[in-house]
Amino acid sequence: MNPPPTYDVAVIGGGIVGAAIARLLGGTSLSTVLIEGRDDVGDGTSKANTAILHTGFDATPGTLESELVARGYRLLGDYAAATGIPVERTGALLVAWDDEQLAALPGLRAKAEKNGYRECELVGADEVYRRVPDLGEGALGGLTVPGESIICTWTTNLALATDAVTRGVTLLRGHRLSAVRETGSLTLLSFENGAEVGARWVVNAAGLGADTIDKLYGYDRFTVTPRRGELLVFDKLARPMVPLIVLPVPSKVGKGVLVSPTIYGNVMLGPTAEDLRDRTATGTSAEGFAFLRSKGEALMPALLQEEVTASYAGLRAAIDRNDYLIDLDVHRRYLLVGGIRSTGLTAGMAIAEHVAELLKEVLDLSARPDLPPPPRMPNLGEAFTRPYQDAAAIEADPAYGQIVCFCERVTRGEIRDALASPIPPVDVDGLRRRTRAMNGRCQGFYCGAEVCALLENGVA
Amino acid sequence: MNEHVQVLVIGGGPAGLSAAAALAPHAEVLVLDRERAMGGIPRHSDHPGYGMRDLHRFLSGPAYARRLTGLAATAGARLETEAMVTGWAGDRAAEVTSPRGRRTITADAVVLATGARERPRPARLIPGDRPDGVYTTGQLQNLVHLHHKPVGKRAVVIGSELVSWSAVLTLREAGCRTVLMTSSYDRPEAYAAFHGPGRVALRVPVRTGTRVVAIHGKGRVTGVDIEDMATGRRRRVACDTVITTGDWIPDHELARLAGLTIDPGTLGPRVDAALRTSHPGVFAAGNLLHPVDTADVAALDGRHVTRAVLDHLAGSTDARLPGVTVVADAPLSWVAPQVVAPGGAGPSRGRFLAWSSAYQRLPTVIAVQDGRMVGSVRVAWPAAPGRVFRIPFTVVRGADPAGGPVHLRLAGAEKSSPGLR
Numbered sequence: 001m002n003p004p005p006t007y008d009v010a011v012i013g014g015g016i017v018g019a020a021i022a023r024l025l026g027g028t029s030l031s032t033v034l035i036e037g038r039d040d041v042g043d044g045t046s047k048a049n050t051a052i053l054h055t056g057f058d059a060t061p062g063t064l065e066s067e068l069v070a071r072g073y074r075l076l077g078d079y080a081a082a083t084g085i086p087v088e089r090t091g092a093l094l095v096a097w098d099d100e101q102l103a104a105l106p107g108l109r110a111k112a113e114k115n116g117y118r119e120c121e122l123v124g125a126d127e128v129y130r131r132v133p134d135l136g137e138g139a140l141g142g143l144t145v146p147g148e149s150i151i152c153t154w155t156t157n158l159a160l161a162t163d164a165v166t167r168g169v170t171l172l173r174g175h176r177l178s179a180v181r182e183t184g185s186l187t188l189l190s191f192e193n194g195a196e197v198g199a200r201w202v203v204n205a206a207g208l209g210a211d212t213i214d215k216l217y218g219y220d221r222f223t224v225t226p227r228r229g230e231l232l233v234f235d236k237l238a239r240p241m242v243p244l245i246v247l248p249v250p251s252k253v254g255k256g257v258l259v260s261p262t263i264y265g266n267v268m269l270g271p272t273a274e275d276l277r278d279r280t281a282t283g284t285s286a287e288g289f290a291f292l293r294s295k296g297e298a299l300m301p302a303l304l305q306e307e308v309t310a311s312y313a314g315l316r317a318a319i320d321r322n323d324y325l326i327d328l329d330v331h332r333r334y335l336l337v338g339g340i341r342s343t344g345l346t347a348g349m350a351i352a353e354h355v356a357e358l359l360k361e362v363l364d365l366s367a368r369p370d371l372p373p374p375p376r377m378p379n380l381g382e383a384f385t386r387p388y389q390d391a392a393a394i395e396a397d398p399a400y401g402q403i404v405c406f407c408e409r410v411t412r413g414e415i416r417d418a419l420a421s422p423i424p425p426v427d428v429d430g431l432r433r434r435t436r437a438m439n440g441r442c443q444g445f446y447c448g449a450e451v452c453a454l455l456e457n458g459v460a
Numbered sequence: 461m462n463e464h465v466q467v468l469v470i471g472g473g474p475a476g477l478s479a480a481a482a483l484a485p486h487a488e489v490l491v492l493d494r495e496r497a498m499g500g501i502p503r504h505s506d507h508p509g510y511g512m513r514d515l516h517r518f519l520s521g522p523a524y525a526r527r528l529t530g531l532a533a534t535a536g537a538r539l540e541t542e543a544m545v546t547g548w549a550g551d552r553a554a555e556v557t558s559p560r561g562r563r564t565i566t567a568d569a570v571v572l573a574t575g576a577r578e579r580p581r582p583a584r585l586i587p588g589d590r591p592d593g594v595y596t597t598g599q600l601q602n603l604v605h606l607h608h609k610p611v612g613k614r615a616v617v618i619g620s621e622l623v624s625w626s627a628v629l630t631l632r633e634a635g636c637r638t639v640l641m642t643s644s645y646d647r648p649e650a651y652a653a654f655h656g657p658g659r660v661a662l663r664v665p666v667r668t669g670t671r672v673v674a675i676h677g678k679g680r681v682t683g684v685d686i687e688d689m690a691t692g693r694r695r696r697v698a699c700d701t702v703i704t705t706g707d708w709i710p711d712h713e714l715a716r717l718a719g720l721t722i723d724p725g726t727l728g729p730r731v732d733a734a735l736r737t738s739h740p741g742v743f744a745a746g747n748l749l750h751p752v753d754t755a756d757v758a759a760l761d762g763r764h765v766t767r768a769v770l771d772h773l774a775g776s777t778d779a780r781l782p783g784v785t786v787v788a789d790a791p792l793s794w795v796a797p798q799v800v801a802p803g804g805a806g807p808s809r810g811r812f813l814a815w816s817s818a819y820q821r822l823p824t825v826i827a828v829q830d831g832r833m834v835g836s837v838r839v840a841w842p843a844a845p846g847r848v849f850r851i852p853f854t855v856v857r858g859a860d861p862a863g864g865p866v867h868l869r870l871a872g873a874e875k876s877s878p879g880l881r
Binding site: 233236237280282283284285286288289307308309310311388389390391394395398399401402403406409428441442443444445446448449450452453 | 461494495542544546557558559560561562577578579580581582583585587588589590592595596598599602603606607609673674678709713716
């Protein structure tokens with residue numbers, strides 16, 4: 001048997017955090033492999049979050065999370081501009097619905113300032129309704145967070161992973177880790193599909209599975225509790241009702257239910273927060289729907305008159321501590337990046353930098369010359385020009401004028417591009433995340449068969 | 461790129477094509493359809509039963525679609541496929557994307573004939589896993605009839621509308637057995653037209669008063685949980701395919717983006733008997749207005765709209781939505797058209813179209829205006845959930861043109877309805 005392929009560093013987990021770390025390592029002269037257990041990158045926690053680029057105004061001051069979210073906000077904002085990841089700077093408004101919440105707002109502003117965020121303003125009920133006229137009755141006041149933004153989480157993950165691949169990182173999808181064997185200077189990783197990979201250093205960025213892998217190393221220092229969040233996505237025709245992110249005043253169980261525009265031009269209501277044991281329980285529930293509908297009825301009754309386009313359930317990786325757990329074991333050449341909960345989308349690139357700070361003591365991380373430019377990602381953002389609206393693009397390539405998915409206005413050209421991209425989709429869901437095809441109000445009534453045929457047979 | 465036409469028809473289904481065929485001898489007509497072929501939904505409904513009321517023929521869906529396309533083309537209408545109107549640049553100025561470019565088409569008259577779609581699973585809020593194998597009838601028929609793809613072997617069909625039986629036929633053709641149909645309606649007579657013969661010929665078990673409360677399966681559907689709505693008892697039904705049928709909603713995006721007044725019942729644009737919308741020069745026809753009636757009725761709408769379009773082109777000052785408002789009272793959930801002149805011309809085929817959520821075998825429809833009964837008509841067909849209920853226009857003939865809204869009710873249902881003095 002041939003010896004397994006061997007790399008300087010293996011990064012386990014192709015979510016946003018793992019992809020950001022792999023991208024950074026890809027910029028050095030080290031050889032790196034990015035390993036994803038599922039069939040696609042960004043197919044776990046990174047695909048089903050609230051897709052908000054956070055300022056970190058409400059983090060716990062002094063934590064690593066607070067520091068990395070604030071830094072990641074700037075890093076990802078810049079990276080988005082460079083790669084075409086769509087970002088809408090909508091701002092957010094925390095709305096107080098009772099006296100207790102109203103009384104909490106000044107404290108939240110003070111907390112934001114401790115986190116280094118100074119833009120928050122207290123506003124009265126009049127101003128709340130001026131900004132969001134369709135809000136339900138009973139708002140008493142609010143706190144603005146002008147920097148909170150919406151972003152495409154799918155494109156973020158793909159941009160980072162694509163960047164890693166074009167920098168020379170090897171990507172392995174469908175490789176679920178089953179065993180870890182430490183042999184002298186090399187760690188041997190075995191996968192459920194029978195493959196093996198050798199690595200000098202291993203980075204565990206496995207999200208929901210990070211504690212399981214940590215246990216393969218014999219550690220017992222944290223437990224990931226999957227926290228299910230169900231979301232309802234409303235029709236694009238509801239979008240004008242929600243000009244910015246409407247946040248509840250946070251409580252102990254999480255940030256509560258929010259109403260937010262999505263980068264794709266819809267409106268999102270959610271998430272629920274339900275702690276589970278089953279790490280694969282991404283189903284939706286009747287209770288979740290009922291809860292969201294009752295919350296939505298109070299928050300914005302007019303919204304509930306609109307059609308629901310989609311429902312999602314995502315699992316967030318909650319851990320039994322209140323901060324990220326990033327720890328380097330030099331002797332075993334193993335680095336854990338654990339407990340990166342829903343803020344990981346924003347913090348990912350800063351986490352990668354933090355990881356590099358730790359690793360540079362033991363590895364040469366100096367930048368390689370002649371790095372390829374970052375990828376230019378296809379725009380999935382509703383607020384920016386898409387191919388179907390681009391006369392010049394259609395004239396140059398008529399496939400951009402051939403709309404296949406009518407609801408989301410996805411063209412044959414975009415589907416062709418996704419299939420030919422460095423990390424092509426392997427199934428319909430992967431194609432949805434790369435193009436928006438079939439994500440719209442008809443959910444495939446018109447285009448489902450056509451899209452599946454293109455995926456199966458390719459675009460001629 | 462800018463272009464001007466006299467009449468722009470948006471949607472090349474039965475309504476749009478029929479409007480084009482009737483208008484083209486008198487005006488310059490352009491029909492845009494976003495699909496690769498004209499014809500609309502009948503293209504992928506490969507079973508007979510099309511064309512009876514409009515063409516007096518008994519055709520398959522695809523043959524009907526070809527026939528209507530041919531009639532519109534022969535009449536001189538310009539037909540353009542793969543051309544999608546994505547929004548408006550102004551009044552009657554459509555933004556259009558096609559492989560031939562991005563352009564704005566202005567028109568003297570616009571006929572919206574964008575049809576209706578079935579609500580998919582998310583819009584119906586059916587919880588559970590999200591495996592492959594859950595389709596609307598539209599997607600199923602696309603897969604089977606246009607793409608010749610296999611579906612599963614055991615299907616559960618959710619819904620009891622006419623289209624639900626169309627789904628069963630398609631499944632059968634694809635070698636997939638329908639192991640259960642569920643209907644939340646509690647009376648089997650609700651779909652008497654198909655229920656008896658359907659059950660016998662297709663041997664499909666039907667459970668009424670039942671809803672699907674969960675879908676199971678990780679990769680592919682493995683089963684659904686159904687609940688008896690009277691007892692709350694639940695059980696698991698093994699299947700590999702789930703079809704959500706019916707529960708139609710108009711494709712009203714362009715109507716709403718144009719700012720047309722939308723009827724809260726149909727969710728389509730509000731129209732008068734001549735099929736004029738709230739905007740001058742903008743007309744509507746077909747299942748966008750009544751989700752949904754059969755294709756031939758949509759086609760006859762298309763013919764019916766011709767008069768108002770030609771009047772508009774001739775410069776008549778078409779007063780906006782004159783006449784009295786017509787309102788559907790429970791168990792009727794909507795009626796179209798919504799504005800009529802009691803002494804004037806009637807709607808297409810001289811009938812209102814309505815939707816009933818309760819079954820009555822041979823109902824009497826009454827019209828009540830300002831607390832006074834102004835008309836009554838006994839019809840020779842049932843009011844039944846799951847299909848359009850047709851009401852003769854004569855029921856409002858006695859209404860006061862200057863009076864308040866006319867409420868249409870089913871007699872027998874009026875005892876519980878407040879407001880009748």
